[in-house]
Amino acid sequence: MSGSGNSEFDRYAGSYTSLHRDSIKASGEEPAYFARYKARYMARALGADRAARALAVLDFGCGIGNATTHLRAAFPHASLHGVDPSVESIRLAGERCGGEAEFRVSDERRLPYAGGQFDVVQAACVFHHIPPPQRLHWMRELRRVLAPGGRLFVFEHNVLNPLTRKAVRDCTFDADAILLPRRELLGLASGVGFSGIGARYIVFFPAALAGLRWLEPRLGRIPIGAQYVVHAVA
Secondary structure, eight states, X not given: OGGGOHHHHHHHGGGHHHHHHHHXXXXXXXXHHHHHHHHHHHHHHHOXXXXXXXXXXXXXXXXXXTTHHHHHHHSTTOEEEEEESOHHHHHHHHHXXXXXXXXXXXXXXXXXXXXXXXXXXXXXXXXXXXXXXXXXXXXXXXXXXXXXXXXXXXXXXXXXXXXHHHHHHTOGGGTTOOXXXXXXXXXXXXXXXXXXEEEEEEOOOOGGGGGGGGGGGGOTTSTTSSEEEEEEEO
């Protein structure tokens, strides 16, 4: 993931959580809310029986491992793995969550895993840090490391939501971000041979309106969510 920029994210690794917290103040939530949301979303999509199996799960662009505890809760018997190009981020992830997952540093062109190794891959707000010319390559890498029938979940910011665009503009570590319209991400998944491709909008209500969140599963086609997810089958 050369587009993520090793030196940039090495520099932000120690302050990542506080910077993230500042950028999402308008939501009224902590960063953990969004990591937990995504993990639970994937587990629901797979179904309780499959989520409870001994799956191999990869967090692509894992950073300092903030998703790890939430992935463990959602996939209790999984072997968890995280990969990121930032050496410092991986060091911190290992210190914080080394007992829960195996973390590796990625090089600029290839994930450090054999083909067909994973049942589930999460890419949570990673692709907007990858320069557009490199995105198809990394989507192909994600397909390579997924086992046949494995599931990919790519979460991204919704470019149609003005509050999301403001949060990205105000976030220090998003200085290099180039947001992806949903159609681009769908095209990337299709372009490398994924099947069963679909998308839904997610994260509709801030903490002040948490009482309405039960409606979110019914709103996935409405393009006002703060984020969206593209899901596909290898």
